[in-house]
Amino acid sequence: MALKLKTKLLAGFMLLVSLLIVAGSVSILEFMKLSTSFTTILENNYKSIEASKTMLEALEREDSGILLLLLGEWEEGRKILHESDKVFMEAFTVAKKNITEANEDELIADIQRKYLHYKEKWARPIVDTFKEGNIDWYQSNAHQEFIQLKTSINQLMSINQESLYEKATLLKDNGHRAVMPSIISIIGAILFSLLLNFYLNQQFIFPLKKLIKAVKSLNQGDFQVQSSNKNKDEIFQLELEINQMLKRIARKNDSR
Amino acid sequence: MRLEVIFKILGVVLLFNAAFLFIALVIAYSNQESSLIPLLFTTLTCIIFGLFPMVFSGKHEALSFAEGITVVVSGWVITCVIGMLPYLMWGGEFNLIDAWFESVSGYTTTGSTILNDIEALPKSLLFWRSATHWIGGVGIIIFVLLILPHARNARITLLNTEMSELSKSNFHYKARTTIQILIVVYVGLTLVETLLLRLAGMNWFDAINHAFATIATGGFSTKNSSIAYFENVWIEVIIMVFMLLSGIHFGLIFGTITGSRYNIFRSKVVRSYVVIMFLGIMLVALKLVINDFYSWSESLRFASFQVISVGTTTGFATIDTAIWPVFTQMVIIYFTIQCAMAGSTSGGLKFDRVYLFIKSVKKQIQLIKHPAGVFAIKMENKTISDSLERQTMLFVVLYVFTFFITTLLLTTMDIDLTTAFSASIATLGNVGPGFGNVSSLGNFDGLPNLAKFILSLNMLLGRLEIYSVIALFTIRK
Structure with missing residues (x-):
């Protein structure tokens, strides 16, 4: 798990x-x-x-x-x-x-x-x-x-x-x-602090940066953020939530 | 390169060390020794740093070649760093460089020591010294591969980087089976030797420690005067037999036990190895008799133990060979260079490479005579590829170059030539004792700190077979 x-x-x-x-x-x-x-x-x-x-x-x-x-x-x-x-x-x-x-x-x-x-x-x-x-x-x-x-x-x-x-x-x-x-x-x-810093960057900062980049580069009509996170952690959940939200926005746009 | 994958495997390496540290800790606790706190602290450090990467890393399947090389080289370095902590924290004769030297010497199964009074060490630290031999004997990475879960591809990459092409030559199995065979033979030989040494009169503690050091072809003893302390011919015979066995390819030992056609008796390399060892023993014994050193029986006893001990890169001693005639020392130096077979626990150049080198020289001579001819080199009825032949020739050149450079560096510190030369070749070959000030019953304490550090790098280079280290530093290029 x-x-x-x-x-x-x-x-x-x-x-x-x-x-x-x-x-x-x-x-x-x-x-x-x-x-x-x-x-x-x-x-x-x-x-x-x-x-x-x-x-x-x-x-x-x-x-x-x-x-x-x-x-x-x-x-x-x-x-x-x-x-x-x-x-x-x-x-x-x-x-x-x-x-x-x-x-x-x-x-x-x-x-x-x-x-x-x-x-x-x-x-x-x-x-x-x-x-x-x-x-x-x-x-x-x-x-x-x-x-x-x-x-x-x-x-x-x-x-x-x-x-x-x-x-x-x-x-x-x-x-x-x-x-x-x-x-x-x-x-x-x-050494521990250096390792921790490495993991914080790798597990937290990099995925967030990727997410920001993905959100920024959203095209009109392409309401999907591609997940690059392999771990099923909070950032993965955030990606799912953003995708859900984008789908809802897309549905609203369609209904208009 | 994925650092998180490398850190995760290095974490397993640390946890494996922690298991042995824990046994040493139990010994320290039961005897209420002064090494209790150093061992406790090192064990916990290992566990904490071992578990930490696992918290953050997920499952990883494959490893690239670069990642494999980095894991193998840094795995050995980290292990040596962790291994020196109990010595460093305990104090006594150990300062930073001495603790590092002892740790590297232990893991690389060299068996050179800086200790003047080995018996002053608590039992738990004596066990830890022998345990470092045993962990390093078959290779820490091999142990890790056995317990590394869900990593078939990683296992293959690591096995390819940890074992040379020649070492794998007598294994006709998949990676996992090869690892299992190595471990089964290794553990089996250790158990049998422990039992026999106990029956021959050693106590359980000494029997386990000496079995660890023999099977790993290490050479650390629990006694100041090494095996000479026991004055027991049966103990010497048992240790000789197991040193010889530990110097033979483990795949062939397994084949012999299971009745496979790839066995010790059919192997030409084993035959040549044993014959050369026998010739070496006879030459040394004969010279000792001619020079009136000992009687025939004593000469044979001392010569066979010393030649087998050095020839298998173990380094135990029953006598101080520094006082022997120069000719006998030269014969022993030859065995220090030749070392034992690939696929065994011995280090250094390896007999298989010497064998292949001689065959290659013969082939070159034939090519001079018949330039248009096509000549193939065969080992164990298998044709050796041109790339393997070239690799071997290059390795021999690199090996000679490395020990020449080390000797040169040592002489800049005003160390005499005999000591500098023999210390360089004995550490690069992971043999242990040399001549001069670092003879079989002497130690490396008298050398300057810088010399000890250079020699410890030599040991690592010898154990990692030079190529891995070069590959690590040239990977980006």
């Missing part, structure tokens, strides 16, 4: 609208994913990396505190150790609450265990004991645990940095995937 011009135009525009709706929805969806990825990166990895850095700094200061105690600087050493311990524990709490990667929980437990061991080394008196000025004790006890703890914290930072890199790559791909539908739908819409 031949489609009417109205239906054809409506169908054509509906197709164009559906293309734009799909492109718009896809872009919105991808941009939303992009926004979520940004948040994920900030919340999951960046916080853990910052906490690891703070823990490392605090640990370095604790090491300096132990060295001060070894030198007999009790007051200065204890002050640094307590302040650094507070900073370390705050950062550790942030990292503990932000377990997002595989094996991160095991690393956090390992850091906690090692830190408690390390803390035991400096929590007990050092000044005025055999430990004071004893570099061998420092090397074999406190410094060893300090190195091991530092390695674990570095591992924690490393898995978060790797994940951050992976997510950033994904972010780049998501950004690409969010933009591409828009670019393609813009090109598609331009």
Whole structure:
């Protein structure tokens, strides 16, 4: 069954609208994913990396505190150790609450265990004991645990940095995937408009022009417009109506 | 020229692509892959642009030659444009030129790739790559002809423009029956090979993808190291047999199955094709043994796979031939030029033309000796007309001229001669791998973008057999 011009135009525009709706929805969806990825990166990895850095700094200061105690600087050493311990524990709490990667929980437990061991080394008196000025004790006890703890914290930072890199790559791909539908739908819409223009001319303008030409060239006595339209659409009906009207005029003329 | 008729058939071409895109979409959805949105968007674009001309166009019976040529050439170009959208939208290693190159390489069944890490692609895109081979193998227009309703005359015109005179030579049927035979043989071979590859140890996904790529004589694999990945002699044997079959005229395969007198065993062209292939394998294997590359059995295994793979324009690999002796590379280059038989899914010059070319040269020599003599060229007991003979000679000249020009253009970009020459001939012949930087286990990623674009045009020229493209641009004149 031949489609009417109205239906054809409506169908054509509906197709164009559906293309734009799909492109718009896809872009919105991808941009939303992009926004979520940004948040994920900030919340999951960046916080853990910052906490690891703070823990490392605090640990370095604790090491300096132990060295001060070894030198007999009790007051200065204890002050640094307590302040650094507070900073370390705050950062550790942030990292503990932000377990997002595989094996991160095991690393956090390992850091906690090692830190408690390390803390035991400096929590007990050092000044005025055999430990004071004893570099061998420092090397074999406190410094060893300090190195091991530092390695674990570095591992924690490393898995978060790797994940951050992976997510950033994904972010780049998501950004690409969010933009591409828009670019393609813009090109598609331009092509679609050109096609629509072609069909409007072919189905609407050309037949109308032909009809006008046919009506203009009507000879006296030849009351018939030759149809050139193959489609049974509104223009075809208009041709039929004009022919009917011409026949009526011809009959009236004859009756006079 | 009636554009509305052309747009309508191109719409069917897009809808046919949409069917395969939909399967890729289902794979992406079931595996929750990152290619879901690119495939969804491409499928919908195909459907929308495919349906649009149908809304406005009525029934059309006949097609003129000019309209037929325009449909065939623009059908291939539009298909390649649509085919690149999933790659382009997905991103990864694909930029605009790379996505276009991969798409053209897929549809023209060339099998050259720009990908360094094929296995990084989602399964759905791997399937789409193989599907482009399968759609392009027998020719997208052939598929469209099968489903094009109420268009007997259009079908004849399109069949005449899509298939060369030589390709039609072993079909003794009407247009519709010829198309049906082509599709039946094509689908049949694909199904049987899929089943055999599964039995030989491939999983269903790899079996389907490799069967698509073999029967279409494409060469895209789902693995970075192509067929070498499987290290399975049975898989290699199955693929070799089906590559060889896919390089033979489909009319003769159908004739052999149905017991017709037009069959593989009675065809002199098939006999010559197989004998030359066998000689090529033996020469390569012998040289590999003499140069102490491998043992006899290994040499035969590698040589037969590589020669059949290149000789049928497939392009799968079990080893990197770039390290082989120059003589073996020259033998393989000969097969890159010769290609497989007309009426098969292979591209390029076609063995039938080489066969006819040699016979024509012999005829010319006889004419020099006996100027007043009348000599006729016969192929498969049929006399070849002077016009077909002239067409073939002209095609050979045009073919050589095209790949010479392409090589020249590539060398202006400071690409070494081995790479430029082999890439030109491998893309024009729709073979895939060449030598130098584009060897059997290498890729085309290292080439400049302009070179990739020129080579993609080469692939289209090879697939459309040059004449169609020339005809399109000279139609008005």
